[in-house]
Every structure is written in C-alpha cells, then in structure tokens.
Amino acid sequence: MSQSNTQRIDSLENPEAWQTVCEQQDLVSNSGVVVWLDGAQVALFYLPGAGGRTLYAIDNHDPQSGANVIGRGLVGSIKGDLVVASPIYKQHFRLEDGSCLEYPQQRLRVWPVRLNSGVVEVGVA
Amino acid sequence: MNSNVATLNKLQTLIVIGNGMVGHHCVEQLIERGALDHYRLHVFSEEPMRAYDRVHLSEYFSGRDAESLALGEASLYQTPGVTLHLGAPVLEIDRARRQVITAQGCVSYDKLVLATGSYPFVPPIEGAEGDSRLVYRTLEDLDAIRAAASNARRGVVVGGGLLGLEAANALKTLGLEAHVVEFAPRLMPVQLDEYGGLALKAQIERLGVGVHLSRGTQSISAGEEYRYRMNFANDEFLETDLIVFSAGIRAQDALARQCSLEVGPRGGVVIDDQCQSSDPNIYAIGECAAWNGSIFGLVAPGYQMARGVAALLCNETAEPFMGADMSTKLKLLGVDVGSIGDAHGSTPGSRSYQFIDETTASYRRLVVDATGKHVLGAVLVGDNSYYDTLLQYMQNAIALPAEPASLILPSSEGAPTLGPGALPEAATVCSCHNVTKGSICSAIDGGCTDLGLLKSQTKACTGCGGCAGLLKQVFEHELIARGVSVDKSLCEHFAYTRQELYALVRVEGVITFEELLAKHGRGHTGCDVCKPAVGSILASCWNQPIMDASLVPLQDTNDTFMANMQKNGTYSVVPRIPGGEITADKLIAIGVVAKKYDLYTKITGGQRIDLFGAQLHELPDIWAELIEAGFETGHAYGKSTRTVKSCVGSTWCRYGVQDSVQMALTIEDRYKGLRSPHKLKFAVSGCTRECAEAQSKDVGVIATEKGWNLYIAGNGGMRPRHAELFATDLDDATLIRYIDRFLMFYIRTADKLQRTSVWRESLEGGLDYLKDVIINDSLGLGEELESQMQLVVNRYECEWANALKDPEKLKRFRTFVNDKRPDPDIHFVQERGQRRPIMAAELNLIPVTEEIA
Numbered sequence: 001m002s003q004s005n006t007q008r009i010d011s012l013e014n015p016e017a018w019q020t021v022c023e024q025q026d027l028v029s030n031s032g033v034v035v036w037l038d039g040a041q042v043a044l045f046y047l048p049g050a051g052g053r054t055l056y057a058i059d060n061h062d063p064q065s066g067a068n069v070i071g072r073g074l075v076g077s078i079k080g081d082l083v084v085a086s087p088i089y090k091q092h093f094r095l096e097d098g099s100c101l102e103y104p105q106q107r108l109r110v111w112p113v114r115l116n117s118g119v120v121e122v123g124v125a
Numbered sequence: 126m127n128s129n130v131a132t133l134n135k136l137q138t139l140i141v142i143g144n145g146m147v148g149h150h151c152v153e154q155l156i157e158r159g160a161l162d163h164y165r166l167h168v169f170s171e172e173p174m175r176a177y178d179r180v181h182l183s184e185y186f187s188g189r190d191a192e193s194l195a196l197g198e199a200s201l202y203q204t205p206g207v208t209l210h211l212g213a214p215v216l217e218i219d220r221a222r223r224q225v226i227t228a229q230g231c232v233s234y235d236k237l238v239l240a241t242g243s244y245p246f247v248p249p250i251e252g253a254e255g256d257s258r259l260v261y262r263t264l265e266d267l268d269a270i271r272a273a274a275s276n277a278r279r280g281v282v283v284g285g286g287l288l289g290l291e292a293a294n295a296l297k298t299l300g301l302e303a304h305v306v307e308f309a310p311r312l313m314p315v316q317l318d319e320y321g322g323l324a325l326k327a328q329i330e331r332l333g334v335g336v337h338l339s340r341g342t343q344s345i346s347a348g349e350e351y352r353y354r355m356n357f358a359n360d361e362f363l364e365t366d367l368i369v370f371s372a373g374i375r376a377q378d379a380l381a382r383q384c385s386l387e388v389g390p391r392g393g394v395v396i397d398d399q400c401q402s403s404d405p406n407i408y409a410i411g412e413c414a415a416w417n418g419s420i421f422g423l424v425a426p427g428y429q430m431a432r433g434v435a436a437l438l439c440n441e442t443a444e445p446f447m448g449a450d451m452s453t454k455l456k457l458l459g460v461d462v463g464s465i466g467d468a469h470g471s472t473p474g475s476r477s478y479q480f481i482d483e484t485t486a487s488y489r490r491l492v493v494d495a496t497g498k499h500v501l502g503a504v505l506v507g508d509n510s511y512y513d514t515l516l517q518y519m520q521n522a523i524a525l526p527a528e529p530a531s532l533i534l535p536s537s538e539g540a541p542t543l544g545p546g547a548l549p550e551a552a553t554v555c556s557c558h559n560v561t562k563g564s565i566c567s568a569i570d571g572g573c574t575d576l577g578l579l580k581s582q583t584k585a586c587t588g589c590g591g592c593a594g595l596l597k598q599v600f601e602h603e604l605i606a607r608g609v610s611v612d613k614s615l616c617e618h619f620a621y622t623r624q625e626l627y628a629l630v631r632v633e634g635v636i637t638f639e640e641l642l643a644k645h646g647r648g649h650t651g652c653d654v655c656k657p658a659v660g661s662i663l664a665s666c667w668n669q670p671i672m673d674a675s676l677v678p679l680q681d682t683n684d685t686f687m688a689n690m691q692k693n694g695t696y697s698v699v700p701r702i703p704g705g706e707i708t709a710d711k712l713i714a715i716g717v718v719a720k721k722y723d724l725y726t727k728i729t730g731g732q733r734i735d736l737f738g739a740q741l742h743e744l745p746d747i748w749a750e751l752i753e754a755g756f757e758t759g760h761a762y763g764k765s766t767r768t769v770k771s772c773v774g775s776t777w778c779r780y781g782v783q784d785s786v787q788m789a790l791t792i793e794d795r796y797k798g799l800r801s802p803h804k805l806k807f808a809v810s811g812c813t814r815e816c817a818e819a820q821s822k823d824v825g826v827i828a829t830e831k832g833w834n835l836y837i838a839g840n841g842g843m844r845p846r847h848a849e850l851f852a853t854d855l856d857d858a859t860l861i862r863y864i865d866r867f868l869m870f871y872i873r874t875a876d877k878l879q880r881t882s883v884w885r886e887s888l889e890g891g892l893d894y895l896k897d898v899i900i901n902d903s904l905g906l907g908e909e910l911e912s913q914m915q916l917v918v919n920r921y922e923c924e925w926a927n928a929l930k931d932p933e934k935l936k937r938f939r940t941f942v943n944d945k946r947p948d949p950d951i952h953f954v955q956e957r958g959q960r961r962p963i964m965a966a967e968l969n970l971i972p973v974t975e976e977i978a
Contacts, residue, residue, distance in 0.1 A: 021943055022942050022943045026936065026942040026943070028677065028678075028936060028937050029674070029678065030677075030678035031677060031678045031685075031937070033936075033937065033939070033942045034939075034940065034941055034942065035941055035942055035943045035944070036941040036943055036944035036946065041941070041948075047650070049639075049649060061950075065692060065693075065694075066693075067692065067693050067694035067950075068694055068948050068950055068951075069682075069690070069694040072682045072685070072686070072690070072694075072741075073653075073682065074652075074653040074656060074657070074678075074680075074681060074682065075650070075678070076650055076651050076652030076653050076654075076655075076656060077618075077648055077650040077651070077652060078617070078652055079617065082650065083652075085652075085653040087681070087682035087683075087690055088690065088692065088694075090653065092653075105200060
C-alpha cells in the first residue's frame with residue numbers, strides 16, 4: 001500500500017510551477033532555514049560543499065514531537081545518505097526523499113527546489 | 126480489497142482484558158508473532174489511557190507526564206486488526222455464549238486473555254475514607270494523592286513493603302514530611318532479613334522519613350494538629366493530613382469469580398503451566414493469575430506469562446511457566462536494596478556470611494548451601510553494585526570461590542565482578558525479556574556488531590534497563606573473543622576516540638571542523654555525532670565565538686540558537702546570575718522582559734531564573750534587552766560551565782567562616798564560557814553545614830577555618846554521586862590552580878558526553894592517581910594545563926553580545942525567513958497565572974478507538 005504512494009522527488013523533475021520563496025542570501029551554509037509556503041512550513045538546507053545536490057526542501061514538521069523544528073536540526077551523512085537529525089528526539093530523515101532511518105512509518109514531505117539567479121524556488125504541483 | 130474481507134471472515138476473535146504492563150506486553154508479543162493472521166484482536170482497558178510504566182510511577186511526581194510514561198508506540202494499537210477500547214471496563218464474561226459485556230455492548234470471543242492485574246488491599250479500618258484512604262497504583266490514584274497533598278504538611282504510608290516505600294518517596298517528592306507505618310517488626314519483611322531491615326530503617330530515617338514498626342492501625346479519627354489521627358494499640362497515635370494504604374495487593378479476579386472460573390484460596394485465577402484457566406478458552410497472566418497458589422507481583426514473571434500465552438495462541442511451542450525468581454534490585458528513597466533467592470536462609474542446612482557497617486548503615490548477607498559451593502540467596506542494603514554478580518552465581522549455579530565472603534566484603538577495587546567469560550551460555554543477562562548470554566552470542570555470530578542494534582534485535586536491556594552494564598561487558602568480551610576489535614571510533618567519519626581527536630586538535634593547532642575532517646576523517650559532511658563533539662573540542666581548546674560561520678553548523682540546536690529548545694519547539698532563556706547574587710534592579714529587569722514577552726518564569730536549581738516559551742525570532746530582542754540591563758548569557762544550553770551555587774557565607778550567616786559568595790563569583794567569572802565534554806556545575810559553601818550542596822557538584826568548595834576544602838566529581842541528577850574530598854585547607858590561589866588543572870585534565874581525557882563523575886570512576890588508579898597528577902604534578906602537565914585554561918579565560922566573550930553585533934549571525938533567528946508571522950502551530954494555555962505549552966492530552970493526541978458491536 002505505502003509503496004504505491006511513494007514517489008521519488010528530486011530537483012531534476014519538472015514540477016508544474018516554480019514558486020520563489022526567498023533570496024539565496026537568506027540561506028545559511030551547511031545548515032537550515034525555514035520558509036512559509038502557503039500554509040506549509042518548508043525547511044531549506046543549503047550544502048554548498050557536500051559534493052552533490054546543494055539545496056534540499058523538506059517538511060519542517062517533526063511527526064514524533066509534533067513541533068515544527070526540522071529546519072533547526074543538524075545535517076550530516078550516515079552511510080552515504082545526507083540526513084537531518086530532529087533536534088528534539090534525534091531521529092534522522094533522508095534529505096533526498098524524507099524517509100526516516102529509525103522509524104519507517106515517519107516520513108517527511110520533500111519538495112523540488114532550485115537556485116535560480118540569486119533566488120530560491122520551490123516546485124509546487 | 127474483496128480478498129481482504131474474505132480473510133477477515135476466517136479470522137477468530139481474541140480478546141485481551143486489561144492494558145497494564147503485562148497485558149500490553151502480551152499484545153506486543155502477539156503482534157510480533159503474527160497473531161493478526163489468525164485473530165482479530167480486541168483490547169479492553171478500564172483506564173482512560175493506554176498502558177503505562179507502573180514501575181516508574183513515582184516519576185510522575187518528579188516531572189514526567191502521563192504520555193512519557195506510556196509504553197511502546199501509540200501506533201501499535203492502530204495496527205489494522207487491533208482495536209483498543211479505552212475507558213471501557215468489561216462488566217461480565219458470558220462463558221456459555223463466549224461473549225464479554227461492556228457498557229457499550231457485547232463482543233464475542235474465541236479466545237480470551239485476562240490481564241486485569243491487581244488492586245491495592247486496604248484493611249477494614251474504622252474512619253478510613255477520602256484523604257485518609259488513598260491508594261497508590263494508577264495515574265488516577267496519583268492525581269488523588271497530589272490533590273490531597275496540595276494543602277498537607279505530613280503524609281503517612283501504611284505498609285513498609287516495596288510499594289509502600291515507593292509511595293513514601295512519592296510523598297517526599299511532593300514536599301510532605303513522610304512517615305511509614307508497618308505492621309511487621311521490620312521493613313520489607315518479604316525481601317529482607319532482620320539486619321537488612323534494620324539497616325534500611327536507619328538509612329531511611331537519615332533521609333527524614335519516620336519509620337514506625339510493629340504498629341497496627343486500629344482506627345482513624347479527627348486529629349488536633351493535623352487532619353487525621355491514626356490510633357494504634359497502647360494509646361499510641363500518629364497525626365497526619367493524608368494516609369496512603371500500601372499494605373499489599375490482591376489479584377483483580379472479580380470477572381473470574383463472576384463467571385465461575387476456578388479461583389485460588391488466596392485469590393487469583395487458577396492457571397496451569399500454560400497459563401490456562403479452568404476454561405480452556407480463557408488464559409490469565411500477570412498479577413491476576415495464581416500459579417501453584419502464588420501470585421507474582423513483579424514485571425518479569427508477568428512478561429514471562431505473556432510471552433508463553435502469545436506463543437501458544439500463535440501455535441508456537443511455549444515454554445511452560447514454572448514459577449519465577451523473585452530476586453529484585455531497587456532504589457528506594459535513594460537507598461539501594463537488593464534481595465536474591467533465599468534471602469532469609471530458610472533452606473535446611475544453609476549457612477550465611479554477613480557484613481554489617483553501622484557507620485554507613487550498609488548490610489550484606491550471602492546465603493550458601495550446605496556444601497558451601499553454591500549461592501542460595503543474598504540481601505543487600507546500601508550498595509547494589511554486588512547484585513549482578515551474586516545473581517549470576519545463584520541463577521547459574523556457578524561454583525563459589527575459595528573465600529565466598531569476598532563476594533560481599535568491601536574492597537578498594539569496588540564490588541567483585543564475575544567476568545563475562547565465566548558466565549555459561551544459559552546465563553540470563555536480561556530477565557525482563559529473558560535474554561540469555563547464548564542468544565546474545567548468536568546475535569553476534571549473526572553479524573550484529575553494534576550495541577544499539579543488539580538491543581533492538583534481542584530486546585535485551587529494553588525493559589527495566591538494569592542489565593545495561595552487564596550487557597555491554599558481555600558484548601565487548603564476545604566481540605574480542607571473536608577477534609573483532611571493539612570499535613571505539615567516534616562515528617563513521619572519524620576512526621578516533623574523542624580523546625585522540627582532542628590531542629590532534631591541540632598538537633596540530635586545528636581550528637576548523639573542515640580541516641580536521643580533511644586531515645583525519647572521511648567524507649566531507651560529518652554527522653550529528655562528530656560535529657558537536659568536534660565543536661566542543663574546538664571550543665575547549667580555542668574558545669572562538671560559537672556563532673562564527675564555520676562553527677555554527679557544528680553545534681547542536683541549543684548551541685546554535687544559544688537557548689534551550691523545549692518540547693514544543695520554543696526556547697527557554699537563562700541569563701547568568703553569578704553565584705546566585707542579584708540586585709533588585711536586575712530582578713526587575715528580568716521581570717520586565719518576562720512580562721513583555723509573556724514568558725513562563727521558574728527559579729532553577731542553580732540559583733538562576735529560567736524564562737520559557739520564547740520563539741526563535743524573539744530571542745535577539747529578548748537578549749538585547751537583557752544585555753542592556755547588564756546580563757550575560759548563562760550558557761544553560763551548552764556542554765559548558767553552568768552555575769556556581771553559593772550560600773551567603775560569613776557576610777550574613779552566623780555560622781559562615783569564609784566569604785563563599787565572593788569565592789563563587791571568582792570561580793564563575795573565571796570558568797564561564799568554558800566548554801567541556803559535558804556540563805559543569807560548581808558550588809561554594811561558607812561552612813561545613815554545606816547549604817550550597819557542594820558535594821553534589823563537579824567541583825565543590827567548602828570553607829574551613831583555614832581556607833577551602835576542594836571536592837571533585839560529584840553529581841546529582843539521574844545517577845547521584847557524592848563528590849570526593851580532593852584537598853584540604855587550600856588558600857585562594859592554590860584552590861584556583863587545582864581547579865584549573867582538574868578541569869583541563871578532564872577536558873583532555875574524558876570521553877564525549879562523559880560527566881566528571883563517570884570519568885573519575887573510569888580513571889585507572891582512581892582518586893590517588895588524580896591527586897598525583899593534579900597536586901604532585903606527576904605527569905609534569907601542571908603548567909601546561911594552567912596556561913591552556915588561561916587562554917580560554919582570556920578569550921571569554923558573551924556569545925549573545927557577540928552575535929547581536931553581527932547582522933549576518935542574526936540571520937538564522939527568524940521563524941520564517943520569508944514571513945514575519947510566528948509559528949501558527951504553537952499553542953499555550955494558562956495555568957497558575959502563567960502560560961504553558963498545550964499538552965498532548967489536551968489536543969486529544971491519545972486516540973480512543975471504539976467499535977459498536
């Protein structure tokens with residue numbers, strides 16, 4: 001059941017529309033900030049030195065604590081995956097697809113995201 | 126979907142009545158063993174919330190809320206095929222129709238498991254009602270006790286057994302003067318012998334709890350000084366404001382009696398070795414069951430029954446229940462108590478060794494069999510470090526050493542331990558989940574080389590947690606035995622220990638994480654283990670502002686935002702109040718800020734004021750105002766110097782012999798901003814009365830007529846440890862020199878997140894070695910340690926003042942970088958005149974699922 005709902009989303013896909021959310025200079029290197037996107041809270045992680053994708057957009061809501069804190073988590077890599085650790089109970093989410101390393105039932109929404117001449121754009125369906 | 130319906134129809138219905146610890150474990154085990162392929166599962170619970178941890182019930186009074194006591198994941202009961210009916214007591218069982226009847230209707234069953242537990246026994250005493258007839262079993266009972274305690278001064282517990290002493294501890298936690306009244310001539314008559322009871326009484330009385338033995342309450346009447354008077358024989362009496370009965374438990378077998386199941390002579394549903402009752406479709410487990418006439422009031426045997434029944438219902442071979450070892454190890458009112466096997470030495474021909482230390486009220490007894498070769502039982506009061514070894518000797522019939530007494534005698538190396546290699550394969554390591562050394566070995570053979578993974582695979586150490594030390598020893602021993610070197614790497618990015626990384630940073634003068642990772646690590650990102658650890662090392666060595674661009678991404682969230690994140694994502698703010706000394710103007714300034722930002726305000730244990738409920742974007746404004754009023758950051762968020770608590774000392778106190786406040790100020794000013802492997806707490810007392818509680822701190826200073834006594838490596842919190850006397854009658858300069866050296870030596874050699882207490886215990890050579898290094902400078906490190914400390918002191922700068930000067934650093938202090946609104950999901954409610962976060966229960970996060978039959 002859950003398999004069919006899952007789809008891989010990354011910046012290479014073409015969303016229906018790109019929405020500007022903030023300036024590039026609002027981002028903090030190797031760390032996260034949060035933007036408001038029409039009622040959703042989206043955490044943006046900017047990793048200029050990580051060697052792969054440099055920008056990720058992931059849900060700011062931590063399902064375990066119920067608090068909106070993911071954007072304030074520490075980023076790192078675990079066994080090759082870039083992850084963010086929730087600052088409250090420290091479970092890890094893959095930045096790439098929002099899946100949780102410790103609890104498969106927890107999964108965060110991710111958005112396509114890109115840098116476009118100095119502004120950050122998030123893909124909306 | 127149609128195929129699903131077809132399968133559903135073939136399913137039988139299994140009902141579990143009771144959602145206590147044992148009932149819950151049974152459900153877990155059933156689901157794990159695939160019971161949902163055969164059964165639809167209904168669970169009925171009388172209580173309004175899902176299963177919670179009764180073993181740690183008293184923590185409800187020391188701050189844990191109901192949700193955090195809940196067992197397992199709430200999602201377990203949302204598994205398709207499982208229905209949990211909360212607040213739905215079963216009124217009747219109709220065995221002929223195989224139905225259970227609740228107020229909501231009937232549900233038919235094919236198999237039924239009774240896990241209704243027990244209820245507290247209250248002897249019929251004239252006048253016992255309301256607040257003079259409280260009990261201690263459920264969260265509701267605790268709420269009633271809390272309500273009764275709110276305007277009470279004194280509380281009495283009737284019953285000096287294990288639960289009675291737990292209840293007395295709860296009363297003490299609520300701030301009452303606590304008394305225990307016991308009918309028998311000693312405390313814990315089941316688990317302890319005469320001397321054990323005496324030692325426990327002495328220890329508990331030292332803690333200020335009144336103990337009254339051989340007293341039976343005959344009636345309760347109105348009191349004169351307190352609300353009630355308990356009348357004993359010989360015109361003796363004791364007055365009190367509330368009475369909690371904890372005089373034993375009785376099996377909750379009302380349903381069994383109603384439907385005429387066979388019930389034991391002393392209560393309890395009679396079960397056989399398979400936990401089957403007199404009706405083959407009905408099983409009983411836990412405290413409601415009587416096996417061989419006995420009721421087992423501990424979690425481990427209850428879990429054992431739950432596992433057996435779950436296996437049986439899933440058509441697996443179940444190990445028959447053959448009684449249980451009632452050995453137990455606890456901390457009652459902070460006093461270690463252990464009882465193993467035949468504690469009373471009632472086996473014919475048995476002989477005992479006893480050790481009594483009246484100065485510390487410690488007692489140990491070892492009971493051996495007639496041949497003198499095997500342990501039959503033991504009693505421990507005051508020090509449970511002997512427990513694990515003695516239990517292994519008994520459970521596994523390991524041959525005693527030539528001098529059995531050595532197993533209970535004090536020795537400078539601490540309690541004797543049985544090497545993990547000496548344990549047989551069948552030895553039980555974790556008794557909650559019945560995990561043997563053999564199953565640990567086979568998990569390791571199956572490729573498990575990670576302790577965390579081992580715990581989740583075998584469930585070892587996931588019950589009461591008491592076997593953590595033994596499990597780690599067995600694990601490491603077995604790994605080494607298999608030729609696997611025990612990996613002490615920090616994480617996958619650094620194949621070094623914290624201590625090794627510290628040395629590399631020092632020697633090579635590394636100042637950034639990137640540099641260390643490039644030279645000595647792997648990958649180019651790091652993780653949430655190595656980043657904060659390296660961040661802390663860099664701060665300990667070089668003390669650069671932690672908000673510098675290269676350091677920000679290393680910090681744990683609290684350090685990044687220089688505030689303490691609370692459970693709803695808001696922060697608390699703690700300005701430094703050195704030595705706990707504060708002027709009226711500064712107090713007013715804090716009040717003004719708290720009022721302006723509507724912050725919940727609480728006095729901390731470290732003589733400061735904590736301001737709760739600030740949102741991220743409010744932090745810079747709050748700090749600008751606090752700094753304007755002359756405050757500095759209190760580093761409450763860091764693994765760093767926290768507070769230096771002090772008493773008023775000789776300036777005001779008629780007993781004080783030194784100016785403890787001045788010394789506290791000197792110490793706090795010197796070490797504020799020092800980052801270390803873990804937090805550091807200090808205290809200075811102005812005389813030997815020790816009002817600042819310096820002996821529970823990492824560094825404690827107590828004034829003497831001639832100077833200062835220095836204590837080190839104490840700890841409060843979860844694992845309290847008295848600090849050890851390190852040096853006496855020091856002058857001010859020598860005191861500071863020793864503290865400099867001590868702290869820097871700790872920072873240099875401790876593991877990550879290791880408090881000074883644990884570090885000190887792990888030091889080879891112990892306290893004498895440490896004295897040699899610090900006082901006699903045996904390693905020739907003294908000056909180096911002092912100059913390293915001086916560098917950190919010289920570079921001190923208030924981090925908040927530094928951050929406020931730099932717009933770039935303030936960029937992150939925005940809830941949304943593209944919107945000014947606050948987080949709309951943060952909600953508060955008013956309580957006792959201040960606001961607090963709304964609780965899960967108030968948001969109805971605990972799901973109640975009901976089915977209309």
